[in-house]
Each structure stands twice: as C-alpha cells, then as structure tokens.
Amino acid sequence: MNQEKRIIAGVYHVSRGLGKHFSLEDINLQVANGEFVFLVGPSGAGKSTLLKLMYMDDFPDKGQVVVGQFVSTRMKRKSIPDLRRKIGIIFQDFRLLEDRTVFENVALAMKVTGAGMPEIKKQITDILTRVGLYHKRYDYPPALSGGEQQRVAIARAVANRPAILFADEPTGNLDPVATKNILELLFKINAGGTAVLMATHDIELVRSFGQRIIYLEEGRVALDKEMIFVGDIRDRIGGSSVSESASRLSEYDITGGDEE
Amino acid sequence: MKPGELRYVWHESTGMLWRRKVPNLISVVIMALSLLILITFLAVTLNIASLIEKTSEELRVYVYLDDGVSGEISRDIQIRLMSEPGVDEVAFISKEEALADFRETLGENSELLNAVEQNPLPDSYRIRMKQEYIRSGVLEAMAGRVGQWEGVEEVVYGRKWFERGEKLVRSFYMIDLVLGLIVFLSVVFVISNTVRLTILGSSRTIEILKLVGATNTYIQIPFVIEGALQGVVSSLLAIGMLAIIHRFTLQYLPGVSFIRVDAIVVFVVLCAVIGALGSMAALRRFLKM
Numbered sequence: 001m002n003q004e005k006r007i008i009a010g011v012y013h014v015s016r017g018l019g020k021h022f023s024l025e026d027i028n029l030q031v032a033n034g035e036f037v038f039l040v041g042p043s044g045a046g047k048s049t050l051l052k053l054m055y056m057d058d059f060p061d062k063g064q065v066v067v068g069q070f071v072s073t074r075m076k077r078k079s080i081p082d083l084r085r086k087i088g089i090i091f092q093d094f095r096l097l098e099d100r101t102v103f104e105n106v107a108l109a110m111k112v113t114g115a116g117m118p119e120i121k122k123q124i125t126d127i128l129t130r131v132g133l134y135h136k137r138y139d140y141p142p143a144l145s146g147g148e149q150q151r152v153a154i155a156r157a158v159a160n161r162p163a164i165l166f167a168d169e170p171t172g173n174l175d176p177v178a179t180k181n182i183l184e185l186l187f188k189i190n191a192g193g194t195a196v197l198m199a200t201h202d203i204e205l206v207r208s209f210g211q212r213i214i215y216l217e218e219g220r221v222a223l224d225k226e227m228i229f230v231g232d233i234r235d236r237i238g239g240s241s242v243s244e245s246a247s248r249l250s251e252y253d254i255t256g257g258d259e260e
Numbered sequence: 261m262k263p264g265e266l267r268y269v270w271h272e273s274t275g276m277l278w279r280r281k282v283p284n285l286i287s288v289v290i291m292a293l294s295l296l297i298l299i300t301f302l303a304v305t306l307n308i309a310s311l312i313e314k315t316s317e318e319l320r321v322y323v324y325l326d327d328g329v330s331g332e333i334s335r336d337i338q339i340r341l342m343s344e345p346g347v348d349e350v351a352f353i354s355k356e357e358a359l360a361d362f363r364e365t366l367g368e369n370s371e372l373l374n375a376v377e378q379n380p381l382p383d384s385y386r387i388r389m390k391q392e393y394i395r396s397g398v399l400e401a402m403a404g405r406v407g408q409w410e411g412v413e414e415v416v417y418g419r420k421w422f423e424r425g426e427k428l429v430r431s432f433y434m435i436d437l438v439l440g441l442i443v444f445l446s447v448v449f450v451i452s453n454t455v456r457l458t459i460l461g462s463s464r465t466i467e468i469l470k471l472v473g474a475t476n477t478y479i480q481i482p483f484v485i486e487g488a489l490q491g492v493v494s495s496l497l498a499i500g501m502l503a504i505i506h507r508f509t510l511q512y513l514p515g516v517s518f519i520r521v522d523a524i525v526v527f528v529v530l531c532a533v534i535g536a537l538g539s540m541a542a543l544r545r546f547l548k549m
Contacts, residue, residue: 084473095468099279111271112474156472 005032007066008163008195009054014063016049024049025219027063031164031197036190038206039199041216047199050216051168054197055089056080068163085113088157088165088194092172094149096141102128102152103137109159127155131185147178151185158189165189167198171205179205272482276462277489283461284490287454291494294450295531296501298443302527303502303519305436310517312429316394321387321417323406333411334383340409341385344402346393351386355379382413396423451531452538455487459542466546476547483539491535495528 010030017023024046031037039047052058053065056072065072070083096105103124110120128134131151141149150170157165167186171179183205190196200206206213215223277284323341325334334352341350353361358381363370389399399422403415459466462483469479499519506518519527 078475081470081473081475084471089471095464095471097465097468108469109472112469112472112478117267160473 007031008033009067009197010065011050011054012064012066014050014053014060014065016046016053016058016060016062018049023219024053024060027219027221029214029221029224031195033163033195034190034193036187036196036211037198038209038211038213039197039216040203040206040213041199041201041222043201045201045216046219047201047216048168051089051166051197051199055087055166056083081112085109085160086162088154088160088162090150090153090157090165090167090170092169094141094146094153094173096149096152096156098141101138101140102133102144105141105152106156106159109156113160123159124155127159130188131155145178146174147181150174150178150182154182154185154189158194162194164195164197167196169200170198171200171202183209269478269481272478273485276482276486280458280461283458284486287458288490288494288497290454291451291490291531291535292497292501294447295495295498298447299495299498299502299519299527300505301440301443302523303506305440306519306523307516308432308436312432313391315425317391319389319394319417319422321389321399321403321415323385323387323412324414324416325383325385326411326413327382329383329411337409337411338385341387341406344406346390346398346402347387348390349388351388353384353386355381355383358382358384396426448534448538451491451534452541455490455535455538456542458486459483459539459546463546466543470547479547480540480543483543484536487535487537487539488532489535491531491533492528494535495531499524499527 007030011027014027015023015025027046027050039050041047049058053060053072054067056065056067056070056075059065059072059075067083068086070079075083097108100108106124106127107120110123115123124137125134128137131154133148133151133155136144136148141152144152150173154165154170165186170186171182174182186196186198212226213223214221323337325337338350338352341347356379359373359379362381363373366372393399396419399417400419403417403419406412407415466479503518506516509516
C-alpha cells in the first residue's frame with residue numbers, strides 16, 4: 001500500500017471554551033490517510049471535546065476543523081449526516097441499540113444510507129466474520145461481553161468503509177484481555193487503510209505500541225510525535241491472518257467521497 | 261427518497277411500534293381515556309343541541325282574528341302573512357276546528373264546554389316559522405307589525421317562555437364552549453406529554469441514529485407515523501368505549517343519539533394529526549431543529 005500521504009482530518013487553531021475543564025486552546029493537529037494516532041491525556045484534558053469537534057457534534061469557537069471535504073466553518077447542519085456516513089465513531093459505552101440484534105445494529109449504519117438489503121447482508125456477513133461475531137449475529141447486545149459489544153460497535157463504525165475511525169476511550173470499560181483484542185482489531189482495520197484516531201487516558205497502554213502520540217494536557221497539545229517503533233506493529237497482530245485481512249480491508253474506500 | 265430509504269423508513273416505523281409495544285400500549289390507553297372525556301362531552305353537547313332545535317321547531321305563532329271578520333279581510337291577512345319574512349307555512353284554523361281541538365285537549369273534562377252556548381273561540385292562522393327566524397327579536401317585531409293589521413285581534417307565540425328558553429340556550433352554549441375548550445386543551449396537553457414520554461424513552465435510539473448518519477427526516481418519520489397511529493388507535497378506542505356508554509344510557513334515556521359518522525371521521529383524523537404534531541414538537545428538541 002504505497003499511497004501518498006494526504007491529510008484526511010485536520011484541526012487548525014481550534015479553541016473551544018466549555019468551562020474550566022474540557023476546554024481547548026489553539027489546537028493544531030493533522031491525521032493522514034492510513035495513520036494510527038493515539039490521543040492521550042488525563043481525564044478532563046479535552047480529548048472527548050476534541051473528538052466531538054472532529055465528528056462535528058460540536059463546533060469550535062475559533063479555528064477550523066476539516067474532515068474530508070467537510071469544513072466546520074462552512075458546514076450546514078443538513079450535511080452532518082453526510083459526514084457521519086463517511087467516518088466511523090466508537091465510544092467507551094459502545095452505544096448499541098439493546099433492543100436490536102447484532103446484525104440489525106450493524107445494518108443500521110448501512111440502512112440509513114438507503115443501501116439495498118442484498119448489499120447490506122453481504123457486507124455485514126463479511127464484517128461480522130472479520131470481527132469474529134458472525135455466530136452471534138442474532139444475539140442481543142446485553143447477552144454479549146463488553147469486548148464483544150465493542151466489536152459490534154466497531155463493525156457498525158466500519159460498515160460504510162470510512163476513511164477515518166474516531167475512537168473515544170474504546171477500551172475504557174474493558175478488561176486487559178478484551179482491551180488487547182480490541183486494539184488488535186483496530187490495528188487490523190488500520191492496516192486495511194482506515195486511519196484511526198484513538199483517545200485514551202491509559203498511557204501505559206499506548207507505551208507498549210510504537211505509534212504517533214498526541215499528548216493533550218489542560219486543553220493544549222503538549223506533545224505530538226512519532227514514538228519509536230518497537231518492532232513492526234503488524235507482528236503484534238499475528239502472522240498470516242494479517243495479510244489476508246489487510247488485503248480484504250484494502251478494498252475500503254478511504255477518500256472522503258463525492259462532493260454534493 | 262430512494263426505494264431503499266423508503267423501505268428503511270417503513271421498517272423503522274413498524275419495527276418501532278412492535279419493539280416498544282408496552283410503552284405504546286400505556287400511551288394509547290392514557291390517550292384513549294382522555295379522549296373519552298372529550299368525546300363524551302361532545303356527545304352530550306350534540307344531544308342537548310338537537311333537543312333544543314327540536315323544541316324550537318315546534319314553536320308556532322298564532323294570529324287570532326277579530327270576531328266576525330269578513331272572509332275577504334281574512335284572506336287578505338293570509339296573503340300578507342305569507343309574504344312576511346321567515347314565514348314558512350300558514351294554516352287557517354276555523355273557530356269550529358279550534359273548538360274541536362280544545363275539546364280533544366280537555367279530554368274527559370270536555371263536557372264543561374257543553375255549558376257554553378256559543379263558540380267563544382275566534383278564527384285564527386297558525387304560522388310555522390323558518391328555523392333561522394325563530395329568534396325573539398324577529399318574532400317580537402313580526403307580532404307587533406301583524407297586531408296592527410285590520411281584523412287581527414292578537415298575535416301569540418308564548419313570548420315569555422320563548423325568551424327565557426332562548427337565554428338558557430345561549431348561556432348553555434357559552435358554558436359548553438368554555439368547558440369544551442378546557443377539555444380539548446387538556447387532552448392535547450396529555451397527548452403531547454404522553455408522546456414526549458415515549459420519545460424520551462427513545463432518546464438513545466435517536467442519538468445513535470444521528471451518530472450513524474441518519475438525516476433528521478428519517479429519524480422523524482417513524483416517530484411521526486407512530487404518533488399518528490397512536491392518535492388513531494386511541495380515538496377508535498375512545499369511540500368504542502363511548503358506544504358502550506351510549507348503549508347503557510339508552511336503557512334509561514331512550515332517544516339519546518350517538519355521534520354521527522362524519523363527526524367520528526373528523527374526530528379520528530384530528531386525533532391522528534394531534535398525535536403526529538405532538539411527536540414532531542417533542543422531537544424538535546432532540547434534533548436541534
């Protein structure tokens with residue numbers, strides 16, 4: 001995958017005041033296609049606020065957020081759904097509909113785009129197989145473990161083949177084993193070409209991977225650097241399955257889509 | 261809308277009704293009970309109104325002629341009466357007919373009349389007025405005018421009784437209007453709150469739908485359809501309950517009529533609209549519109 005580097009999400013001189021905590025001050029950062037970036041910082045540093053600005057659930061007081069062809073300062077409320085269909089978002093609390101099966105939860109992301117049922121079935125079968133939950137497709141979320149629920153959420157987030165996946169403390173509610181599995185899954189998705197921006201307060205977790213890290217403290221970027229690779233991350237995901245999933249994930253369309 | 265999107269909206273609407281059957285059922289019952297109050301009130305009003313109308317329809321104006329008035333003058337009076345505004349029908353009642361009627365009214369006491377040598381009753385005209393002219397102002401004016409005519413002794417229509425009745429009807433309609441408005445507003449309030457509660461219960465669903473890129477329209481439509489359906493079902497339920505009440509009432513008050521079919525249709529449609537509007541209003545907050 002020798003694609004040239006393109007910025008697919010950028011935050012430029014962004015400030016957002018939300019009281020003493022959670023406010024942001026002159027933030028600058030860019031995420032290129034296919035990148036995996038950890039957004040680290042203590043609670044209250046503004047990580048969630050920053051992510052919210054990036055998936056445009058909130059808008060900056062100053063500065064500009066650009067994701068794909070969507071620009072926060074020129075954005076109409078009406079086009080927010082368009083943006084959401086081209087990105088993926090996951091949360092600490094999974095945000096699944098508990099009265100719908102695993103399949104229906106994942107299908108929702110495609111249904112709202114008006115996709116036909118045969119296409120939805122095909123795509124979801126594929127995704128659920130990849131996240132290892134095809135056998136649980138008719139189960140309801142409350143019957144699943146936390147790690148499994150997060151995998152359903154990830155499946156839903158990538159159902160529309162997004163260019164970038166925003167993850168807000170995705171392992172915050174999970175035990176170490178599930179945390180490791182989720183991270184591996186995120187790396188796998190990243191290997192397929194989807195950029196990942198993952199917020200976490202767990203510095204230890206991040207330290208064990210060699211990745212670009214943006215450290216957020218009191219609403220400012222305190223550090224933004226590529227950490228030294230401790231070997232290839234792909235070794236961590238494990239052997240042959242990587243190349244296979246990578247090739248399949250490489251079908252993902254990572255461009256922002258057509259202008260409307 | 262693409263066919264895929266239409267299908268989605270349909271699946272969401274029907275699916276949602278099924279998934280949330282318990283809260284929906286509770287809402288429908290609450291709404292039906294409030295609507296029952298409204299519709300019962302309506303039925304009572306309509307019955308009283310039709311009773312009033314029937315009573316006023318029976319009103320007749322009597323024009324008594326002078327004793328021994330000539331046939332010519334009498335015919336002249338009849339022609340002039342016919343051209344009076346609001347007069348629907350004029351019937352001549354000869355003094356003999358009047359006596360026979362009187363005899364009948366007296367029943368077994370009619371022998372009293374045998375003591376009277378001469379027929380004391382005058383010839384008269386009985387006038388039926390058009391419905392819209394049965395108002396005290398109009399009647400009084402006509403009575404005054406006709407009373408001046410040559411050969412007319414007296415014009416009688418039960419003025420005191422009529423005026424009192426008219427006042428009663430007017431105040432009844434005023435009270436009815438105020439009460440009806442209060443009942444209507446409280447029913448709308450209850451329904452919109454019930455709908456709001458069901459939507460509050462779906463705030464998470466709405467949030468997630470927004471997250472995955474559903475447009476406001478697609479989020480709204482299923483809820484609006486749900487609200488309208490709740491309105492229809494609960495209004496039908498209310499009508500059903502009223503029908504049972506009506507059946508019981510008939511045993512004690514025969515002749516009480518049920519609500520007309522066209523009124524039922526209007527009522528059901530109105531409830532559907534209230535339900536749909538209630539949903540839309542409650543959604544506005546969630547969708548930041």
